[in-house]
Amino acid sequence: MSSHAPTTAAPGRASAPRTGLRRLRAGAPAPGRRRRSWAGWLFALPALLFYVVFNLRPIIENVQYSFYQWDGIGPSTFVGFTNYVHVFTEPQLLDSLLHAFYLILFYTLLPLVFGLIAAATMREIKGKLTGTLARITLFLPQIIPGAAAGVAWTWMYSSNGTVNQFLHLIGLGSIARPWLGDYTWALTAVGFIGTWLQTGFVTLLLMSGIGGIDASFYEAARLDGAGPIAQFRHITLPGLKQQIGVAVTVTIISALASFDVVYLATQGGPGYQTMVPGIAVYNLAFTANRVGAGAALAVVLALVVIAVVLPLQRLFKED
Amino acid sequence: MPLLSLPHGVRRRRGAASVTTVVSVLAAISLAACSGPGSSSSTSAAAVTPTAVSTAVGSTPTTLTLFTGAGTKAFSQGLADAFHAKYPAITITLQVEADNNYNTVLPRLLASNSPPDIAAPSDLLQGVKDNLLTNLDPYSQAYGWSQKVPSTILAAGEVNNGVIGSGPLYEAGGAAGPLVGVFYNKSLAAKVGMTQVPATLADLEAVMAKAKSMGITPIVASNGDGLIGHLYDLLLAEYMGPQQLLDVVWHKPGATLDTAGARQATATLADWMKKGYFNSDANAINQDASYGEFASGKGLFMVQGTWITQALPKAFAGHYGIFPLPPKTAGGTVVSMTGNSLAFSIPAHSTHKDAAALFLNFLTTPEAAKVAADNGYPSAVGASATTLSLTMPLTDQIQAGYSEVAAGNGFTQWLQNADTSMTPALTAQLQSLLAGKTTPDAMVSSLQSTYAAALGQ
Incomplete structure (x- = not known):
């Protein structure tokens, strides 16, 4: 998921890929123009084959399934756009899309705020050991699979879990509750798991960006009397435009297409309060055996993701 | 997200031709799937009805595969061992799947070319x-099952035109199943002064009210997974009548959930x-967390099925008991959901059907019934009638x-078994009801519309 976003956000001049190609050509024994391009295809062929068979083919099949009524095993019936009508008329399916957008708040916005603060702070940390320690601590959630995090957080959110213990400790025992089973707060509680998971990733990405900003800018700003906040606003933030673009793209996709954390934490409950498209697709296709309806929702979800991400790509493109 | 991100130089010169190539490859691939997904019914129907059957396979060396959920692994292993002891030439290996994946995985395994030889289909x-x-x-004819097994038991495995209860037999074996009832914590029961089995629902409510007033949680339930549904199904059976609930599950024409009984049952749950x-x-x-809460004395009752005796902590044994949910009025019909734990199907694509049928025949024997009883699945056949008391041991x-339910024809089925789409719908509805976010009437209407949609009405 994270692999394609950086390349799409790469500078418009495309100087880096060119150099890469040139180096490759230098190794080949002086091929002609035509043969050169065919050789390129030859190199790409194995990967392309896998891409077509395991990526494009399932996508096309999924689109095809979305026009059928099918239980996943037996014979199927062509039903045209009926499944799409279901997606937009069944309230819980429509709600699931809204929930996914609500999750963007927790998967994208909060991590970005925390990540900017953390990255800017860590730039100031001079000690090598403390810096490494801080980086590891922040990045740790990212290497834990979402499924495992989902399980761990169900314990932390339970009646006697860490979250409620902490609330009791600071005198807020009255608002303690089994968070994931709470009709009003379940989706927000799930959202914070996402925040916890994404913050490390966003921080690391932003820190690498900060590392690329010319240190002389900061020096000059300091000489001009700019404080840390002014430095952050006028140097760090503009310098991080591309990294922020990547972070926003990747985290929005994971918010809209969320599955593992939500499935492990609530399975979409209580009621339909934390139902997200990913889980609705799974339920339709594999629990309720309505493969066509599940496929239709998956197509809609993919289109929504593209519709949200493409304008963002333009917004963060360097001009 | 560009569909094809090619290096710039290549794209400029050969772009058009390459895209054409890729598109034609794609077209070729998707053409294969153009005729609509899934098998056509005519091609695979041949495998369903065996033409020549043999019962003399007990001494032919064979290995059978039995599909089981993790929760019933011990029971399945017990059956496999008992069968192997009787027919040493045949070995049964278990194919174990996590319980929450059972319904998802099994249909796909059955459709594959290497299905298990014995399995209890989820649908x-x-x-x-x-x-x-x-x-x-x-x-059934070769082994004479209709003489060995009561016809009402066999009916649960008969399917005719999408309705269970008559027609060709697809699932068979012995007759033993779980009892779903009210588990109680003995020391808490003594504390609230429950000295005998509550005779009616009102008596049970009185006990719960007293427990509540003493600060004891009356019922421990897990509903993150919708398992308060056990209690709900019991209430449905009491208020609708067990046969009426069964009619819904078995898709009997005209059967509906939209009844006064169903609304009363739902209202009772909402009231509690x-x-x-x-x-x-x-x-x-x-469910696992609810076992923990119940076993650590966090609640007086837990409404569950007897299969959980395999999962409750061993140290808790002897400290709890069970009785069926009391009837609405004294002496009324005592109900329970059950499934035949000793009945299995043979997948159409199995290559060892004769040996698998021998196993099904073995399930009608007393040896198999004993394995079932040891695992919390009693049988009504040949049981002596005794009155349940709070002092008798758990197995008794x-x-x-179980005998009490059987005597009054009170056995029924889980509403979820009506259709796979009922499970997520019921879970969500029960969670909403428990959170006070839906009304009993709205819940019944919603469930009925899911049911009607599943039946294509």
């Missing part, structure tokens, strides 16, 4: 519709919720409760 109607299960009529009879975190926890309570 009998769909399995029959998709030609995945063997018609057992030839074996309002009175605070359930643990406050019911909507947040899953299970047997007495």
